[in-house]
Amino acid sequence: MPETYTSSPTPSLHPLLTDHIQESNLSSPIDVGNVLWFKYRAHTDWAIAAWQAIITCIHSRSWDPSVPDAVMAHRFALLIWSIDQHLPTNLEEPIRQWFDGNEVAQFEDQPWSIFAGACLELVVRGTICAQTLMDGFVYRAWEWTSVASEPVDGLVRAVRRSCSLARVVLLCEETVDWVGGSIAMTERLRLITARGLLLHPRKLNDLLEKMTVLVCMSADPVLEDSRTDAAELVKGISINPVIRGALLCKTDALRTAFGHAVIKKPELKPELIAALKVCLGVSRIRDDDGGRLSLPR
Numbered sequence: 001m002p003e004t005y006t007s008s009p010t011p012s013l014h015p016l017l018t019d020h021i022q023e024s025n026l027s028s029p030i031d032v033g034n035v036l037w038f039k040y041r042a043h044t045d046w047a048i049a050a051w052q053a054i055i056t057c058i059h060s061r062s063w064d065p066s067v068p069d070a071v072m073a074h075r076f077a078l079l080i081w082s083i084d085q086h087l088p089t090n091l092e093e094p095i096r097q098w099f100d101g102n103e104v105a106q107f108e109d110q111p112w113s114i115f116a117g118a119c120l121e122l123v124v125r126g127t128i129c130a131q132t133l134m135d136g137f138v139y140r141a142w143e144w145t146s147v148a149s150e151p152v153d154g155l156v157r158a159v160r161r162s163c164s165l166a167r168v169v170l171l172c173e174e175t176v177d178w179v180g181g182s183i184a185m186t187e188r189l190r191l192i193t194a195r196g197l198l199l200h201p202r203k204l205n206d207l208l209e210k211m212t213v214l215v216c217m218s219a220d221p222v223l224e225d226s227r228t229d230a231a232e233l234v235k236g237i238s239i240n241p242v243i244r245g246a247l248l249c250k251t252d253a254l255r256t257a258f259g260h261a262v263i264k265k266p267e268l269k270p271e272l273i274a275a276l277k278v279c280l281g282v283s284r285i286r287d288d289d290g291g292r293l294s295l296p297r
Contacts (some may be wrong), residue, residue, distance in 0.1 A: 010040050010049035017053050018062055021030050025063045026075040033082025041086070048094040055098075058111045058118075060189050068112060073117030081120065086126050092128045099136025105158035108164075112161060120168060123194050130169050130194040131203065138162045138169075141205070142213045145223060155290070156226045159217060163229040169195060170243065171236050199246040207252055211237065212261035215275045215287070238278040247279050254279060278293050 006248050013036065018182040046130055054076060063072060064222035107115055107190060122128045134181070141162035144155065168172070172191045183191075211234070217223055218231035237243050258276045262269050 002126060004042060005044055006042055007044055008050055010043040010046045013046075013050050013053035014039070014056050017050075017057050018060070021057055021063050026065050026072070026079065026106050030082045031261075033079050037084065037086040047083050047087055047091055049232075051080065051098065052287070053090065054080065055115070058108070058115050061111060067069070069113045070117060073114045074121060076114065077118040077121035077127075079127050080122060090127070091103035094133055095128055096132050096136060099132070099140075103111040103154075104137050105141065105154040116161070116165060120165070120191075121187075123169070124190045126190075126194075130191075131206075132166045133165065134169060134198065138166045139210050139252065142210055145217050145220060155222070156224055159223055160229050163233045167233055167236065170233075171240055172200070173236075195242075198241065201250065204246055204250055205253055205257075208250065208257040211275075211279075212257050212272065215272055216219065216261065216265050219268050221273045225293050232277055235278075238275060244279065244281075248281075252278060 014028075014152055016036070017032070020026060026032065036046065036050050040049070043049070058076065080091065097128050104115070104237075119128070119133055123130050123133055141158040145159060168193065172195055172267050174188060197203065214230055214234055214237075218227050220227060223230070255276070261272050265272070
């Protein structure tokens with residue numbers, strides 16, 4: 001007998017998830033994912049309803065506080081991965097849409113740590129791609145700074161969090177903290193693979209444009225102490241051999257992106273040109289009229 005589906009909304013899954021969390025601290029997340037699928041699979045929106053309930057549960061922190069954040073992040077990631085495995089199409093597009101409609105800077109510190117850790121594991125597992133995480137939070141946070149003329153509640157926090165996430169995804173450092181612990185070698189290798197898609201020639205222009213925003217962030221007084229986070233990330237990107245190799249394959253696009261940034265932010269021209277020099281590995285940049293930057297002849 002074929003399955004029958006309904007377009008009626010899925011009942012709130014928050015109470016059910018909360019019961020599992022309070023009973024066992026979500027110790028069997030895959031089993032919980034199977035239960036959700038079995039009970040609610042007839043509803044076409046059950047998966048996104050589950051995602052929204054998970055976010056609410058992360059905010060509420062109804063588990064035993066003695067359970068480390070890294071453990072809860074892993075368990076929530078496994079639950080989301082399990083849900084994704086039951087779907088005929090993946091969960092990535094609904095997650096991308098959720099990012100578009102929500103401001104993740106509003107997470108308190110502990111829920112943010114768990115949410116970020118879960119998202120990073122989802123990237124490692126291939127449930128979402130690195131581009132979704134960068135577009136959904138990192139790049140959005142950076143663009144927010146480009147239109148802020150004075151300190152705004154949550155702005156500094158968003159900058160610090162976005163730079164921290166970007167550092168993990170882009171630099172894939174061996175020593176980076178992974179929600180309170182060092183990243184395992186297998187996870188690092190999978191992150192390196194995920195990063196490769198960000199550096200693909202068709203996607204690289206996104207990173208070029210956002211790099212100029214990041215350089216401007218590093219010199220923006222509105223961002224207060226978080227400018228240091230942006231400056232350290234600029235340095236890390238500029239000297240990373242893999243990223244730098246990708247950038248050097250698109251030197252024209254790189255100079256064009258920085259040239260446009262000089263036109264938009266002429267007061268930050270020294271910082272932009274200094275960063276471009278490091279990226280290109282040169283000591284001089286010729287600045288023609290109209291913001292066109294080129295190598296000296």
